[in-house]
Amino acid sequence: MSASPRPDWATVPNLITLLRFVLLSPVCLLLLDGPDTLAVVLLLVWACTDWVDGMLARALDQSSRVGAIIDPIADRIGLAAIVLSLAVAGLLPWAALVLIVVLDVAMVVLATGAALGGRIAVSWLGKVRTFVLMTSVFLLVAAAAWWPDLIPAAQALIWLGVVLHTVSGIDYILRARRAPAAGPAVEAPPSPR
Numbered sequence: 001m002s003a004s005p006r007p008d009w010a011t012v013p014n015l016i017t018l019l020r021f022v023l024l025s026p027v028c029l030l031l032l033d034g035p036d037t038l039a040v041v042l043l044l045v046w047a048c049t050d051w052v053d054g055m056l057a058r059a060l061d062q063s064s065r066v067g068a069i070i071d072p073i074a075d076r077i078g079l080a081a082i083v084l085s086l087a088v089a090g091l092l093p094w095a096a097l098v099l100i101v102v103l104d105v106a107m108v109v110l111a112t113g114a115a116l117g118g119r120i121a122v123s124w125l126g127k128v129r130t131f132v133l134m135t136s137v138f139l140l141v142a143a144a145a146w147w148p149d150l151i152p153a154a155q156a157l158i159w160l161g162v163v164l165h166t167v168s169g170i171d172y173i174l175r176a177r178r179a180p181a182a183g184p185a186v187e188a189p190p191s192p193r
Contacts, residue, residue, distance in 0.1 A: 011062035013071075016053040020046055020074045024081055031085035035144040043082070043141050047134050050075060072115075075130070076104050082137060091144050091151065096162050100133075103169040111176030119179035120172065129168040133161035 023046045030039035053071060057063045080101050086092035114120045136157035143150040 009064065009066040011057070011064050011067060012060055013053040013057040013062055014064060014067050016049050016056065017067065017070050017074050020049040020053075020078060023049070024078050028081050028085040031082065031141065032089055034089060035091075035141045037145060040138075040142050040145050043138055046078065046082075047138060050134075076108070079133070079137075080104060086137070086140065089144075091140055092155070092158060096158055099162050100165055103166055107169050107172055110173045114176035114179045120175045123168065123171065123175075125164070125168045125171060129161065129164040132157070132164050136161045 023042060027039065027042045027046050030036065030042060033039075050071070053067070057067060083092055083097045083100055087094050087097040111120065136154060140151065140154035140158060143154045
């Protein structure tokens with residue numbers, strides 16, 4: 001008697017990604033109230049789930065098509081909601097929020113088909129951008145909670161993340177527009193999942 005194959009969506013990494021969606025509301029509510037220790041901790045947990053789900057997908061050999069789709073969606077929605085919360089709380093300039101969201105929408109509209117079709121992949125610049133942007137958001141929240149004098153330094157780092165986000169996003173869109181109509185990407189897959 002053979003075991004039935006698991007459905008594509010039924011993976012531990014996908015469960016972790018769903019946890020990221022669940023954590024988003026309390027993180028944003030805490031940020032709106034003014035960051036405190038609990039906000040810093042939950043934001044760190046939220047951010048780490050992005051790394052953990054990819055690591056588990058590889059370690060458990062549980063890569064899935066569903067994971068490849070929902071992981072970047074969780075990243076984009078999560079980042080947009082968090083930076084919106086920080087802007088409403090007065091910690092992030094609205095211009096930074098607008099640049100991040102407009103570019104994310106442009107990437108979704110202009111590059112999603114190529115990414116899902118495997119014709120383009122995440123670049124090293126995209127990975128650096130994500131690291132810098134998420135680290136700067138975390139440092140901004142930590143500064144607001146514990147060291148308010150460091151808020152301007154964290155905001156400057158956010159602007160570096162926004163610049164990298166812009167350059168990486170434009171590169172992503174251009175690569176998607178130039179990608180052939182069919183055929184796999186030369187680099188890594190669009191998501192570690």
